[in-house]
Structure formats: structure tokens, C-alpha cells
Amino acid sequence: MQNTIIGIDLVDVKRFNNFDFKSKLAKNIFSENELKAINKKSKSSETLAGKFAAKEAVKKTLEENVKLNIIEVLSEKNGRPYINFQDKNLKRKYSPKISITHSNMQAIAVCLTEIIL
Numbered sequence: 001m002q003n004t005i006i007g008i009d010l011v012d013v014k015r016f017n018n019f020d021f022k023s024k025l026a027k028n029i030f031s032e033n034e035l036k037a038i039n040k041k042s043k044s045s046e047t048l049a050g051k052f053a054a055k056e057a058v059k060k061t062l063e064e065n066v067k068l069n070i071i072e073v074l075s076e077k078n079g080r081p082y083i084n085f086q087d088k089n090l091k092r093k094y095s096p097k098i099s100i101t102h103s104n105m106q107a108i109a110v111c112l113t114e115i116i117l
Helices: 024-029 032-039 044-059 088-093
Strands: 002-012 071-075 081-085 094-102 106-116
Touching: 002 044, 032 044, 032 071, 044 071, 044 081, 044 094, 044 106, 081 094, 088 094, 088 106
Parallel strands: none
Antiparallel strands: 002 106, 071 081, 094 106
16 A cells, blocks of 8 residues: 655745855754755755755655755756665665656655655
8 A cells, every 4th residue: 555645845046145065054954965066056945945945845745854964855867866875774665756846946845755664
């Protein structure tokens, strides 16, 4: 039996202007892989906001309370975002699909998660 849960989140991009990639906050929100990939982008504020919105959208679909840096938002070669949980139990229990979009002012993400019972 499978249940499907939807989560959505909206973030103001300006929250991530002048973001300190080496701060404790950065490490609590983003994984090392994410920080390296984002730091290379020219529109890092929009990317950070989009990934943060995605993490919050995913988190809203989970039964457990997890730290944001356990939820990795990565991209396939074609740019499509996907979720990688840095926890084996979460990987076995959940199958999330994510969509992210942003403007220069806001980012929004929607997550559709199948809970595998």
C-alpha cells in the first residue's frame, strides 16, 4: 500500500543575499555537495532559495522531524532536481519527486512524496 503526500513552500530570495557559505547556518541547512554546487552558480541567491524551498516542501511530507541538511536537493545532468536523503531509513520509506521554480524575488517548490509502507 502506498500513500502520497504533497508539500509546498515559498521563499523570498532576498533572505539569501550575502549568504555566508561557511557559516554554521549554512552547514545546518545544506550538505557539502549542495554548498559546492551552489557556490559555482552566478545566481546563487535564487538557487539557495529554491533549494531551501524544496527542502521545506519535502520536510512537510515526512512523518519524522529531520534536519534540513539530511535532505539533499541535487540536479540531474539535464537540470531536473531530485532528492537524495542522507539517511538509509528515509531512502527506504520515502520516494519524493520535486519541482522548483524561481524569479529574482521568490522561489517556490512542490514535492510529491510516496510513503512506502
